[in-house]
Amino acid sequence: MIERGALGFYYRGENVVAAEGRINLVIPDEVHTGQSATPSGWSYRMFYFGAETLRRAAAEMAGRAAAVPFFTAGVIEDQALAGLIRAAHRRLEDRTVSLLERQSIFLHLLIRLIARHAAAPPPLHPAGREHRGVGRAIDYITARFGEEMTITELAAVAGLSHQADTLANLLHAEVRYPPGSLVLEAGCGTGSQTVILARNNPGSRFVALDISPASLAQAEQAVQSAGLTNVRFEQGDIFSLAHADASYDHVFVCFVLEHLADPLAALRRLQRVLRPGGGVCVIEGDHGSFYCHSETATARRTVACLVEVQAALGGNALIGRQLYPLLGRAGFATPRVVPRVVYVDGSRPDLIEGFSRQTFIAMVRGVRDQAIARGLIDPAAWERGIGDLEAAADPGGTFCYTFFQATATRS
Numbered sequence: 001m002i003e004r005g006a007l008g009f010y011y012r013g014e015n016v017v018a019a020e021g022r023i024n025l026v027i028p029d030e031v032h033t034g035q036s037a038t039p040s041g042w043s044y045r046m047f048y049f050g051a052e053t054l055r056r057a058a059a060e061m062a063g064r065a066a067a068v069p070f071f072t073a074g075v076i077e078d079q080a081l082a083g084l085i086r087a088a089h090r091r092l093e094d095r096t097v098s099l100l101e102r103q104s105i106f107l108h109l110l111i112r113l114i115a116r117h118a119a120a121p122p123p124l125h126p127a128g129r130e131h132r133g134v135g136r137a138i139d140y141i142t143a144r145f146g147e148e149m150t151i152t153e154l155a156a157v158a159g160l161s162h163q164a165d166t167l168a169n170l171l172h173a174e175v176r177y178p179p180g181s182l183v184l185e186a187g188c189g190t191g192s193q194t195v196i197l198a199r200n201n202p203g204s205r206f207v208a209l210d211i212s213p214a215s216l217a218q219a220e221q222a223v224q225s226a227g228l229t230n231v232r233f234e235q236g237d238i239f240s241l242a243h244a245d246a247s248y249d250h251v252f253v254c255f256v257l258e259h260l261a262d263p264l265a266a267l268r269r270l271q272r273v274l275r276p277g278g279g280v281c282v283i284e285g286d287h288g289s290f291y292c293h294s295e296t297a298t299a300r301r302t303v304a305c306l307v308e309v310q311a312a313l314g315g316n317a318l319i320g321r322q323l324y325p326l327l328g329r330a331g332f333a334t335p336r337v338v339p340r341v342v343y344v345d346g347s348r349p350d351l352i353e354g355f356s357r358q359t360f361i362a363m364v365r366g367v368r369d370q371a372i373a374r375g376l377i378d379p380a381a382w383e384r385g386i387g388d389l390e391a392a393a394d395p396g397g398t399f400c401y402t403f404f405q406a407t408a409t410r411s
Helices: 051-062 079-093 097-117 132-143 149-156 163-173 192-200 213-225 264-272 297-312 319-329 350-363 368-373 377-391
Strands: 002-011 014-019 043-044 182-186 205-210 232-233 247-256 274-285 291-293 334-343 400-409
Touching: 051 097, 051 350, 079 097, 163 192, 163 291, 163 334, 163 400, 182 192, 182 264, 192 205, 192 247, 205 213, 213 232, 264 274, 264 319, 274 319, 291 297, 291 377, 297 350, 297 377, 319 334, 319 400, 334 350, 350 377, 350 400, 368 377
Parallel strands: 182 205, 182 247, 205 232, 247 274
Antiparallel strands: 002 014, 002 043, 274 400, 291 400, 334 400
């Protein structure tokens, strides 16, 4: 938001000017310039939003899974929103503001931005149809009025946590480390798995590594909010680890290899920092393992679009089935792979919401614009496919998906 002066920049094929009181908005990876449009320069207040943060805010608006919102305009004229940005920025500078209020201010700002200016904002969740867990959250706040708490904490009380909590027991039941172990979590992201690892292994020490400073900041906040003290955070690249050979007792990798162009090289780099006899645990999904009832060709096609888009970006959404040979080729000894099946039907409403809608369908929704832009599917077919997936997530339908958990040791 421009406080004084004016910013001029080239964006999405045109030269635009953001004058005082206007909002400038740039999508990451869009080529743009930036220069003063007045002799006196300009001053501004800025927020940087990650795509996943925007998607979650859109999901909060709709009360269900939502795609990442897209914004076309580089300059927004909206005095009310500009005032909200200014007030939020100043409020967040106040260190006496509680963490819950900080998160609430931030979420309110995002929802206003999406609702007023996203290309296709999701419909607001109807009032009066709140999840029954909201009542539990209200009781929790009332009983602890004046204490520090977080939105994540309230979501857990209300039973509204999604992927990490839904899958925790399935994927982490056997991930236990001896007290005193030093464990590298390679590619910790925003800390969903970090919190579970650290909580389940209080006697172990963790180094949570990620290439993204923004993700690390969210991960650190998540760990602090959970009251955990056995995690240290470090920015770094798996392909150029700044660690001595054999410096870790164990290595944990979850939902990382699927995004890498060369997962074999990544595993070899990780083997170097693992001590002889130390163990590696790798967890990945495999979108080819998905099936549902009732299944339609259009629903299957939308899921295939997710696989094809990820492949075009250099990833591999079918990597789960490849973990055994990958670990062997990387030089690890005694690889062992266990399939972890998620099965969802009407008797498990928690999994319908937590996995079918908020995890799997949400992932598929996230590639809509890219799939259509690449000519993989037309918009009408996409919407039919998503509708068919949503129908399979209704109480009369079923979902099934397989994760693969692989373990091995360094010889």
